[in-house]
Amino acid sequence: AQSVAQPEDQVNVAEGNPLTVKCTYSVSGNPYLFWYVQYPNRGLQFLLKYITGDNLVKGSYGFEAEFNKSQTSFHLKKPSALVSDSALYFCAALTGGGNKLTFGTGTQLKVEL
Amino acid sequence: GAVVSQHPSWVICKSGTSVKIECRSLDFQATTMFWYRQFPKQSLMLMATSNEGSKATYEQGVEKDKFLINHASLTLSTLTVTSAHPEDSSFYICSASSRAYEQYFGPGTRLTVT
Numbered sequence: 001a002q003s004v005a006q007p008e009d010q011v012n013v014a015e016g017n018p019l020t021v022k023c024t025y026s027v028s029g030n031p032y033l034f035w036y037v038q039y040p041n042r043g044l045q046f047l048l049k050y051i052t053g054d055n056l057v058k059g060s061y062g063f064e065a066e067f068n069k070s071q072t073s074f075h076l077k078k079p080s081a082l083v084s085d086s087a088l089y090f091c092a093a094l095t096g097g098g099n100k101l102t103f104g105t106g107t108q109l110k111v112e113l
Numbered sequence: 114g115a116v117v118s119q120h121p122s123w124v125i126c127k128s129g130t131s132v133k134i135e136c137r138s139l140d141f142q143a144t145t146m147f148w149y150r151q152f153p154k155q156s157l158m159l160m161a162t163s164n165e166g167s168k169a170t171y172e173q174g175v176e177k178d179k180f181l182i183n184h185a186s187l188t189l190s191t192l193t194v195t196s197a198h199p200e201d202s203s204f205y206i207c208s209a210s211s212r213a214y215e216q217y218f219g220p221g222t223r224l225t226v227t
Contacts, residue, residue, distance in 0.1 A: 032214055043119075043206050043218040044157075051214055090156065094214065099145065101208075101216060103156045 002027045002095040006104035013081045013111055021076040021107045023091030032094040033074040034101065035065055037087045044090065050074060061085070081111045116140055117209045119219035126197055126226055134192045134222045136207030142187035143209035147216065148180075151204040163190055197226045 005024045013019045025031055032051050036044040048059025055067040065076045074091060091104040116139040126132045136146060145164050149157040161177075163169040163184035171177045179201075181193040190209075194201050202225050208216040 036218070041204075041221065041223065043117075043220040044208075046217070049214065099162065099210070099213070100159060101147075101157075102159075105156045106154075 002093065002102055004091050004093050004102050004104040006089075006091055006107045008107050009105075010108040010110065013109070015083050015111050015113050016080050019078050019081040019085070019109065019111070021089050021091075021109060023074045023076065023104055024072050025074060025091075025093050026072065027093050027095055027102075031067075031072075031074075033065075033067065034092045034094075035059065035063065035074075035076050036090045036092065038090065038106075039087050047076070047089075081109075083111045083113060085109060086111045115215075115217040117143075117207065117217045117219040119205075119207055119222050121222060122220060123223040124225070126224070128198050128226055129196055131193055131195045132197055132224060134194075134205055134207075134224075136190045136192070136209065136219050138188045138209040138211075138217070141209075141211050141217075143190075143211055144187065145210045146184055146190040147208045147210070148182060148190075148192050149206045149208070151206060151221075153204075157206060160192075194224065197224070199226045202226045 003026045034049045035047040048057050050057045050067045058064045089107050092101045095102045118137045120135045148160045151157045160175045161169045161171045169182035184190040206221040208218045210216045
């Protein structure tokens with residue numbers, strides 16, 4: 001079965017420090033991977049995606065993610081965290097023939113002063 | 114661009130009644146729309162996929178007679194929760210897509226059934 005895993009329920013980081021939110025995947029064929037952010041009682045906002053090309057993908061709000069095929073990972077990173085980055089982050093992969101998103105369980109990011 | 118709206122943003126209804134949630138793509142034509150359900154502090158679970166003018170495809174375990182989906186136009190899909198019960202209380206999110214690899218999400222609808 002195809003799946004996406006986010007091993008950490010919560011990540012705490014101090015403002016100004018780098019942050020990493022982990023994601024691993026298990027999909028058949030070429031992986032198409034996404035990161036979304038969700039603020040309380042809101043829908044998902046697209047951050048970035050990997051379809052093909054460079055393994056380092058740059059996205060919105062200073063976020064980037066590195067695709068690592070050998071480790072089947074797609075970790076989200078940001079060099080310097082902001083308090084406003086505090087939110088719920090979802091990693092997702094396209095499955096089901098390319099039109100369905102399978103989501104990880106989400107990681108709550110808390111950035112503190 | 115690529116804005117998706119949902120209406121209402123929150124709704125409270127009595128057990129046994131039906132409630133309709135609208136999902137609109139405001140600035141693009143969505144050939145495909147998706148409906149998700151999210152429980153508190155949990156991930157999104159895909160309920161169904163709908164293509165304009167076609168019957169929706171429901172995920173395993175989702176009752177198609179309870180969650181009626183209509184995709185009448187390229188900019189509008191509706192989800193009707195029929196004979197709602199408290200266990201149907203949840204956060205419902207739609208997304209819309211006009212091409213592969215892209216889905217744009219609505220802000221969600223909080224349904225509370227009393």
